[in-house]
Amino acid sequence: MKSTYRILAYVIAGLVVVQAALIVYSFSALDKYISDGATITPAIWNDTNASFPGTIGFALHWFDGVMFIPVVTLILVVVSFFAKIPGGVKWALSILGLLILQIVLGFVARAVPGISWLHGVNAFVMFVVAVLAGRRVPQAQSDTTVTVAT
Numbered sequence: 001m002k003s004t005y006r007i008l009a010y011v012i013a014g015l016v017v018v019q020a021a022l023i024v025y026s027f028s029a030l031d032k033y034i035s036d037g038a039t040i041t042p043a044i045w046n047d048t049n050a051s052f053p054g055t056i057g058f059a060l061h062w063f064d065g066v067m068f069i070p071v072v073t074l075i076l077v078v079v080s081f082f083a084k085i086p087g088g089v090k091w092a093l094s095i096l097g098l099l100i101l102q103i104v105l106g107f108v109a110r111a112v113p114g115i116s117w118l119h120g121v122n123a124f125v126m127f128v129v130a131v132l133a134g135r136r137v138p139q140a141q142s143d144t145t146v147t148v149a150t
């Protein structure tokens with residue numbers, strides 16, 4: 001259970017990095033598309049079936065953020081109750097709290113662009129907390145029991 005806790009925490013940290021990579025890809029692809037002369041109207045932008053360079057990244061950012069990371073985080077919270085890591089539950093719940101804030105900020109950012117930067121900052125906080133949570137389980141304390149012959 002301790003190993004599972006550590007792996008899940010690191011997976012969450014990795015998924016936050018994936019989120020950054022996806023959104024940077026999407027906006028640079030969109031930038032080039034518009035710079036090359038294309039026009040994105042509000043109707044195209046808000047059409048979930050529309051396809052233009054970068055749409056795959058936006059779609060994956062949404063899926064990863066609203067579906068995949070929440071599922072992995074909820075599993076981490078459940079595992080934390082059985083892993084018996086000092087402070088493990090507290091750290092897992094902190095990641096869950098930061099994730100909820102991150103999703104709210106992701107949607108609010110569209111309506112209030114002035115606070116959208118908090119979505120980027122909170123992602124880095126979440127990354128650091130996930131790494132620190134994983135590091136709370138030293139290799140020696142993982143599930144393997146070492147028997148010392150006397």
Ligand code: HEM
Nearest residue numbers: 016019020023058062065066069102103106107119120123
């Ligand atoms: C746990 C990590 C993250 C989660 C759960 C998350 C979640 C979300 C959600 C739910 C949205 C709204 C999607 C929509 O309106 O369709 C969003 C939008 C956005 N996110 Fe994230 N995000 C994460 C990390 C990041 C990171 C690391 C960055 C950049 C460094 C980022 C940049 C953005 C941007 C620029 C948007 C606006 C996209 C748009 O206008 O369509 N996100 N995010």
